[in-house]
Amino acid sequence: MLRSLFPGSGNSIADQSDDAPPENTAFPRRYLAFFIFISAIFFVFNSIDSLRFLSSTTTSSSSSSSFSFMFPSNNRISSQDKEKYRLERVLKDAATEDNTVIITTLNEAWAAPNSIIDLFLESFRLGLHTQRLLNHLVIVALDDKAFRRCLTLHKHCFALLTEGIDFSKEAYFMTPDYLKMMWRRIDFLRTVLEMGYSFVFTDADIMWFRDPIEHFSPEADFQIACDYFSGNPLDINNKPNGGFNYVKSNNRSIEFYKFWYSSQEKYPGYHDQDVLNFIKHNPYIAEIGLKMRFLDTAYFGGFCQPSKDLNKVCTMHANCCYGMDSKLYDLKLMLEDWRLFLSMPPSLKRSQGYSWRVPKNCRYIFSSV
Template sequence: MGDRTVIITTLNEAWAAPNSMLDLFLESFRLGEQTASLLNHLVIVAMDQKAFDRCQLIHTHCFSLTTKGVNFSAEKRFMSEDYLKMMWRRIKFLRSVLELGYNFIFTDADVMWFRNPISHFMSTADITMACDYYNGDSSNRKNRANGGFNYVRSTTATIEFYKFWYMARELYPGLHDQAVFNIIKFDGAVNGRGLQMRFLDTAYFGGFCQSAKDFNKVCTLHANCCVGIESKLHDLRLVLDDWRNFTSLPTEEKKLRKYSWRAPRMCKNH
């Protein structure tokens, strides 16, 4: 974008395969309100060769991020050793994006985009992070952050934070990046750098943990609090159908009628 902001998602073969997560993700941009043009700024980062090949068939901006000696292609079960390696590889990569002078909106591919989120990002914040659970105060670090959707400005403070975050994986072995973030956001070393953090209201940036109930407000909806690609796919298909039905309504009816998501269903048991 004009201000050197790029939208980034990362995925592997399991998520990039036909009729899998990548197709739903891209479809949400096309169905959303004024979100289709944002695809021009989306870089899909493929964690293996097959994901990269599929990306090149269906999208303009693809980047291959392979890791020597590691095969990231199959579905990685939550908290497995390969899953953790993949998550931490992502943090290292995102730091290099900041070092190149780019701001980024990072989004998991199981986040559906229905409205442009940019107006909700505060220009004073270095890191703006979505939440599993939002407590009503955007500056309160006790919010349960979710690393699957965030906006990060390229500043000295954010570059240093991402270095510290990546290093902290050794302090907290066996934890994934989000769990470590939720620990180190209180760390004196982080606060001492003057890093400004803000957290996004789940009324606009909701998910299966805490829903964005008002269809007239929702910007993104994340299949969080859900383990396993099949469960996520099933419920996100319901989400896209519900959104299609909502957007087909006349303007007045959209305002008056109380609409609710059918999902989570398969994800409800997680």
């Protein structure tokens, strides 16, 4: 060890002759002892400092700990920059070759065991050629418990926590918490676009049965599902549903999301879907050159207007339904119907004599509102 510390000193202290004069060895021994003492103090100091650093990083989430390692000085990096760095890592890990990701949001209410998120993920595993799409799914958790549950279920999780706002409970339609959650989502998706990622956004109460990519128009910038579809994908009077959309990252889509988000000031008290219905007629949409398309409910259906042919359906949304219990009941029934369809012989599948039993509980809830 001493030879490695002093590579040019020749023999070590232990190799010196016993006949050497005491006065010639006393000073080197004192020097060596002093050096060892100083080295020990330096080692202990660094060990304590390292333990302090490890303690500070391991108490945070897995995504933030890696950021703390890269940027240990909290004074130099803003919280917004930290969040973007963590998001960039998650998006990069999940993205396809053309920088596209699938995104859903999750709060504590929908993250409970045997709840919405479990059915959502199960639909990917039951769908035709959809399980591989889970590799590109990013679950955006809106509260700590949802993030912790996500880490037990999926490999691409991101914590989007908003200071001073609790998104953990079930947000009932049009309540203040619901509106805040919807607008936070729009702002977040704008950030994703600005980072260069295209996305398919999907609510977690949408079941995936087929890969939807072939039904997206390659020319459109913004494509959105409908509560009610007129039959014409270019008809601006279609009734869009913000729970499912495919958006390409470009200057037009980024400007559109900025305009959409800022329009809440002009229409206070309305949620993002209502505001979209207002602004889709605005001349500014044509001015920025945004190409908008509406998705056919034959492929992208829901409880408002179900996809009747199970040979075509890609996704089914538990829209036009209020209350967790009703959603869960009908979503479970929907997955049972799909399993039964898959078990049928091809000739029976093609007969189109079999369709959904849903909406059932959701039909009653919707009709009574």
